[in-house]
Amino acid sequence: MSFSVPPLAVEAILLLMVIVAAAYDIRYRRIPNWLTGSGVLVGLVLNAFLRTPAPGVLSFGGLLFALKGFGLAFGVYFFLYALRAMGAGDVKLMAAVGSLVGWQDWFGIFIVSAFIGGIAAVVLSLAKRRLKTTFWNVGFILSEMGHGRAAYLRKEELDVRSKKSLGLPHGAVIAAGTLLFLAAGHAAGF
Numbered sequence: 001m002s003f004s005v006p007p008l009a010v011e012a013i014l015l016l017m018v019i020v021a022a023a024y025d026i027r028y029r030r031i032p033n034w035l036t037g038s039g040v041l042v043g044l045v046l047n048a049f050l051r052t053p054a055p056g057v058l059s060f061g062g063l064l065f066a067l068k069g070f071g072l073a074f075g076v077y078f079f080l081y082a083l084r085a086m087g088a089g090d091v092k093l094m095a096a097v098g099s100l101v102g103w104q105d106w107f108g109i110f111i112v113s114a115f116i117g118g119i120a121a122v123v124l125s126l127a128k129r130r131l132k133t134t135f136w137n138v139g140f141i142l143s144e145m146g147h148g149r150a151a152y153l154r155k156e157e158l159d160v161r162s163k164k165s166l167g168l169p170h171g172a173v174i175a176a177g178t179l180l181f182l183a184a185g186h187a188a189g190f
Contacts, residue, residue, distance in 0.1 A: 005185040006101050007050050013042055014100045015182070018175035021093050025171030031089030039096025040070060046100070066099045069106045073098025076110065083145075084152040084161060090170045097178065105181070112184075113177025120168055 005011060017039045021031045044066045051062030077091040098106040125134040137155070144151040 004105055005182060006105065007046075009050065010043070010046055010100050011182065013039070013046070014097065014178065017096060017100075018093070018171075018178045021089075022169070022172040022175035025089070025169040029167070029169065030087075031093050031171045033089075033092065036089065036092035036096045039093070040099045043070070043096060043099030043101075047102070065102045069098035069100070069102040070095050071098070072103045073106050073110075083150055086170060087161075090174070093171055093174055097174065109174075109178050109181045112181045113174050116176045116180065117168065117170065117173040120173060124168055 006014065017035060020035055024035070025031050044063060047066035048058050048060075048063040051065055052059035074091065074095040077086055077094045080086040081088060081091045094106070094110070097109060101109065121134065122131070125131040137151075137157070140155060141151040144154065
């Protein structure tokens with residue numbers, strides 16, 4: 001995984017988008033469609049004009065760059081959504097991130113966000129005195145996946161839509177992962 005920094009205009013929009021998404025997700029437990037839809041559209045348009053051999057010329061290479069990021073992000077997060085491990089807003093937010101930064105940087109943001117999310121889940125489990133249950137649930141999820149079954153079908157608290165789930169605002173995790181990824185890119189001088 002390489003830590004690279006997108007063009008300044010893309011970075012500014014990316015930061016604004018993930019910070020607003022985090023605030024909404026923490027406050028309202030949802031990420032608005034106007035934000036994620038705008039993020040996807042801006043990512044496609046900006047990359048089509050910024051990743052070009054000549055200024056002001058539309059680049060199909062830049063558009064393809066954004067579409068690859070969008071497609072990978074949407075595909076991975078839609079799979080998690082189908083397992084009811086993520087909400088629909090999280091899928092759309094990561095798709096917007098992917099369209100802005102492309103598939104390689106999106107993958108880096110995904111890995112950093114997964115790491116931060118894991119730490120946050122352990123901290124939340126400790127705070128709620130459910131660490132043992134959480135680790136048992138992880139084993140149960142893996143077992144059910146190994147048998148080709150969705151874990152939420154047999155255990156309601158494993159459905160992100162259930163009131164019984166721990167409920168970590170993943171938009172905030174995505175924002176933290178994005179900020180850490182970009183900070184690492186700047187620190188590495190990319």
